[in-house]
Amino acid sequence: MILTSKSVRRLITELKPPLVDIVIPDGASAVKKAELQKKREALKTSRIEGACFDLELAVVERKADFFKVPFLGRETRMIPPTVKVDFAGEALTGYPDVWRLHDQRSYKLQSLETINMPPYLMGLLHMRTSFFRANGGMSWSFIKPGFSGRIVIEAHMIEGEIDVQQGWKFISLAFARFTDDKMLKVYMDNFNKQNDEIDVYDGIWSGSKITTNGEHERAA
Numbered sequence: 001m002i003l004t005s006k007s008v009r010r011l012i013t014e015l016k017p018p019l020v021d022i023v024i025p026d027g028a029s030a031v032k033k034a035e036l037q038k039k040r041e042a043l044k045t046s047r048i049e050g051a052c053f054d055l056e057l058a059v060v061e062r063k064a065d066f067f068k069v070p071f072l073g074r075e076t077r078m079i080p081p082t083v084k085v086d087f088a089g090e091a092l093t094g095y096p097d098v099w100r101l102h103d104q105r106s107y108k109l110q111s112l113e114t115i116n117m118p119p120y121l122m123g124l125l126h127m128r129t130s131f132f133r134a135n136g137g138m139s140w141s142f143i144k145p146g147f148s149g150r151i152v153i154e155a156h157m158i159e160g161e162i163d164v165q166q167g168w169k170f171i172s173l174a175f176a177r178f179t180d181d182k183m184l185k186v187y188m189d190n191f192n193k194q195n196d197e198i199d200v201y202d203g204i205w206s207g208s209k210i211t212t213n214g215e216h217e218r219a220a
Contacts, residue, residue, distance in 0.1 A: 003121070003175040005048035011175075013044050017116040017148070019175070020053060039112070054128070054169035055151055058112035060085040060099045082108055088163065097166040101136065101157050109138075109170055111151040119145045124174045125153065131170070135159045138171065 003011075011019035022040040024033050039056075046053075066080035085107065088100040101107055117123060123143025131138060139154040153171055164170070 001177045001179045002051055002124075003177055005051050008048050008051065008053060008175060009044060009046075011118075015116070015118065018043070019116060019118070019121075021114045021116060022112060023114050043113075052126075052172040052174045055111040055113050055171050055173055057109055057164060057166060057168045057170040058150075059110040060101075060164070061108040061110065062105070063108075087166075093163050095163075095165060098163045099166075101155065101162045101164060103157050103160055106154060106156040109153045109155050109164075111171070112167075114150055115143060115147065115173070117143055117145055117147045120178055121145060122176045122178070123147075124176055125151065126172050126174075128170060128172060131155070131162075134162050136162050143173070 008019065012021075020043055022036055022043065024036045024040070028036065061082040061084050064081045064083045068078065068080075070080055071078040085099055087096065088098055090096045093100065115123060122145055125141045125143065127138040127140060135158050137156050137158055141153070143151070151171065151173070155170075
């Protein structure tokens with residue numbers, strides 16, 4: 001059972017710790033703290049389209065130069081270290097806070113938000129379609145019950161380059177509740193698709209539209 005937009009907002013507002021939160025670092029400047037606090041408050045009233053919470057891009061990393069072969073074993077694992085990718089620069093992209101993802105390379109994209117999963121929910125992550133329309137690809141994954149932390153997704157460039165801006169809504173997250181057949185029947189009998197429980201899709205990719213024809217359009 002996928003949680004409705006209304007239920008997700010309730011768990012952001014009432015759950016301790018919140019289902020979705022923004023952690024404000026102690027060492028952040030006063031301006032940065034005020035910016036993050038404003039975003040944190042906005043979580044409680046944000047639009048959750050189609051019951052999917054869209055996570056904001058905060059950090060881009062890549063695999064560091066590493067000369068050992070990664071190891072994934074039965075009892076241990078060894079994963080290569082990563083390094084943060086610098087912004088491409090305003091002279092190159094026209095913006096001060098944009099990363100350029102290069103052809104045939106892989107990156108780690110990290111969310112601004114921290115997800116705190118209670119034991120009765122599972123998270124379902126999926127890529128925003130604009131990224132693959134721009135010739136990029138991302139890994140899709142689950143978030144297990146009890147997980148707490150920021151979300152990191154693998155992104156790779158299939159062809160060409162993409163400029164991505166800090167704050168871009170890069171991945172969608174739906175929350176699934178464990179249920180049984182009895183509860184499923186109750187839900188199906190009583191749920192009204194036209195009520196205010198769900199924020200329905202209001203994006204630009206309706207019908208057969210596959211491109212913005214090289215022009216800027218609204219981000220949704």
